Amino acid sequence: xxxxxxxxxxxxxxxxxxxxxxxxxxxxxxxxxxxxxxxxxxxxxxxxxxxxxxxxxxxxxxxxxxxxxxxxxxxxxxxxxxxxxxxxxxxxxxxxxxxxxxxxxxxxxxxxxxxxxxxxxxxxxxxxxxxxxxxxxxxxxxxxxxxxxxxxxxxxxxx
Amino acid sequence: xxxxxxxxxxxxxxxxxxxxxxxxxxxxxxxxxxxxxxxxxxxxxxxxxxxxxxxxxxxxxxxxxxxxxxxxxxxxxxxxxxxxxxxxxxxxxxxxxxxxxxxxxxxxxxxxxxxxxxxxxxxxxxxxxxxxxxxxxxxxxxxxxxxxxxxxxxxxxxxxxxxxxxxxxxxxxxxxxxxxxxxxxxxxxxxxxxxxxxxxxxxxxxxxxxxxxxxxxxxxxxxxxxxxxxxxx
Numbered sequence: 266x267x268x269x270x271x272x273x274x275x276x277x278x279x280x281x282x283x284x285x286x287x288x289x290x291x292x293x294x295x296x297x298x299x300x301x302x303x304x305x306x307x308x309x310x311x312x313x314x315x316x317x318x319x320x321x322x323x324x325x326x327x328x329x330x331x332x333x334x335x336x337x338x339x340x341x342x343x344x345x346x347x348x349x350x351x352x353x354x355x356x357x358x359x360x361x362x363x364x365x366x367x368x369x370x371x372x373x374x375x376x377x378x379x380x381x382x383x384x385x386x387x388x389x390x391x392x393x394x395x396x397x398x399x400x401x402x403x404x405x406x407x408x409x410x411x412x413x414x415x416x417x418x419x420x421x422x423x424x
Numbered sequence: 425x426x427x428x429x430x431x432x433x434x435x436x437x438x439x440x441x442x443x444x445x446x447x448x449x450x451x452x453x454x455x456x457x458x459x460x461x462x463x464x465x466x467x468x469x470x471x472x473x474x475x476x477x478x479x480x481x482x483x484x485x486x487x488x489x490x491x492x493x494x495x496x497x498x499x500x501x502x503x504x505x506x507x508x509x510x511x512x513x514x515x516x517x518x519x520x521x522x523x524x525x526x527x528x529x530x531x532x533x534x535x536x537x538x539x540x541x542x543x544x545x546x547x548x549x550x551x552x553x554x555x556x557x558x559x560x561x562x563x564x565x566x567x568x569x570x571x572x573x574x575x576x577x578x579x580x581x582x583x584x585x586x587x588x589x590x591x592x593x594x595x596x597x598x599x600x601x602x603x604x605x606x607x608x609x610x611x612x613x614x615x616x617x618x619x620x621x622x623x624x625x626x627x628x629x630x631x632x633x634x635x636x637x638x639x640x641x642x643x644x645x646x647x648x649x650x651x652x653x654x655x656x657x
Contacts (some may be wrong), residue, residue, distance in 0.1 A: 290648060297646025298482045301489055319473065319480035 268406050269334035274322035275405070278331065279372055281320045281348055286370035288396050296362050305358035311335045311351055314358075341404065343383040350383030357385040361399045371398040374405040451586055454578045455557065459533040461576060462509070471510035471540045477574065483647060484569075488516045490642050490651040491567040491603040500525035502563035504597050506590070507571035508532050511541030512540075514551045529563065558593040566594045566602040573607050575620045583620055588620050591627065595635040601655040602637075608648045624650050 270278070298304055304314045305422055312335040315321065321328045341350030348356070361367050371390045384402040391398070445590040461478065469475040478484045493515075495501060501524075505513045510532030517526055530553040532538050538553045571590065575583040594602040607621040628639040631654040638657055643650035 294483065294646045298486060301486060301645075302482060303484060317481045 269283075269330045269337065270322060270327050271324075272407075273330065274324055274327040275374070277322050277324075278320060279374070282370070282372040285318065285320060286372075290367050292367060296367050299359070299362035303359075304400040305355050305362060309337060309354075313357060316357070337382070338403075341383050342381055343384060350403070353383050353385060357399060357401060368397055368399045371400045373400060373402050375402045377404040377406045380404060441481075443543065447535055451582075451589075454575075454582065454586060455533055457576050457578075458574060461574060463534050463536045466510070466534070466536055466540065471544065473512070476509040476512070476537075477570070484512060485516060486645055486647060487569050487605055487649075487651070488513055488520075490645055491569060491605065492520075493516075493642065493651075494567070494603040494653045494655070495565050495602050497521050497524040497526075500630070501565065502527040503529070504559055504563040504566040505530045506558070506566055506568040506594060508541060508553065509537050510633055511544050511551070511553065513567070513569070514541075514545055526550065527563070528552070529554065529559065531559055533557060557590075559597055562599050564598070565601045566598045568594065568602075568604045570605065572604065575618065577617045580620075584622075587620075587622075587627065588630065591631060592635065595631070595637065595656070598656060601653065603651060603653045605649055605651040608650050611648075624652070625648075628652055 266276065286295055286418070302317070304317055309317070312332045315335060322331050335351070338351035338354065339349050343350045343353035345353055358370065361370065368387065375384070381404050383404065386400045386402070387397065388400060389397060390400045428564055451485045465477055466475045473479065473481050473484045495503065505528065508514070509532060511530050512530050514530060517524065517528065528540070530541055530551070532541070532553070532555065535555050538555050541553045568590070572587050591604065594604065606624070606627065607619055609621055610616055610619055624641045624643065628641050631637045631639045631652060635654065636657055637654035640653040642653065643652055
């Protein structure tokens with residue numbers, strides 16, 4: 266995410282994602298939304314899904330870059346051969362929310378330099394909780410390394 | 425208009441009602457305050473779910489789905505949307521029931537909301553909007569999403585008298601039935617005096633005993649609230 270949005274916005278959207286897909290009432294809400302509208306399916310891109318769920322950076326100027334990032338996930342690889350990072354995330358949400366025993370979803374990041382793939386796993390990412398989660402981990406570059414390029418590209422775009 | 429599942433913190437800094445709205449049972453002062461609250465939301469967020477105090481489009485749609493379970497779309501119908509805000513339900517109807525024939529009338533306290541609604545649905549004669557709290561004529565159905573939730577410190581007896589008269593108005597405006605939702609519990613970190621979360625039995629019994637309706641309570645749709653579907657008998 267660091268290549269597209271600031272560290273503050275990354276923390277902001279991770280917080281929202283982990284709240285909205287957290288255990289208990291939030292997860293129930295997401296299961297119902299999925300059942301009723303199939304927000305995570307081939308009908309909607311991640312960008313459209315997160316728009317419907319209003320999972321966006323609080324900073325208005327960052328929202329465009331967040332949507333650009335969500336679209337860019339189509340070019341990321343994933344831990345499933347031949348499946349893009351974007352589709353891997355959509356399917357992970359869909360299969361989980363439509364399963365007989367949906368799990369809360371924990372979204373996190375890992376260093377792009379260590380692994381370029383979007384990873385989906387199941388386990389206990391929050392060490393003080395016995396709760397099992399579906400974990401989605403997104404390869405990320407520190408914003409400090411990437412944002413100067415974004416600024417340069419933006420400057421070129423606006424002339 | 426809707427109600428406060430959105431920005432939990434938003435209600436924290438609000439001052440409860442004061443002056444005439446509390447000292448004297450003045451419904452107009454209460455409604456005026458509610459109107460100002462939503463107009464501030466609209467000014468801040470624009471014509472979108474946040475602008476009527478809902479957290480997102482998906483939860484707003486979930487509520488619409490419940491309210492519309494009252495209606496039969498097999499034949500043409502007329503619908504009053506009380507507290508229509510910027511007209512989101514009219515757009516949802518077109519999307520969800522593209523073949524249905526619905527004569528839609530949205531009513532809202534706020535002229536700013538009605539202006540935005542009219543702009544969004546310009547050119548469609550089956551979709552109309554009016555400023556107000558009720559309407560003298562009947563439609564097949566009346567629905568209201570979130571209009572009972574934000575009481576902004578209004579004392580419970582006064583707020584409940586407003587709920588009672590609003591439900592009676594909805595009954596009077598409806599030939600076949602009306603539907604309304606209520607909060608089942610307070611969102612986290614919300615001052616309790618700002619919102620209204622009654623037990624379902626209070627208003628379902630009122631609709632049955634005082635308004636002569638058959639009432640179905642729906643509380644199984646994933647959000648911490650419930651919807652009353654009141655069918656006229």
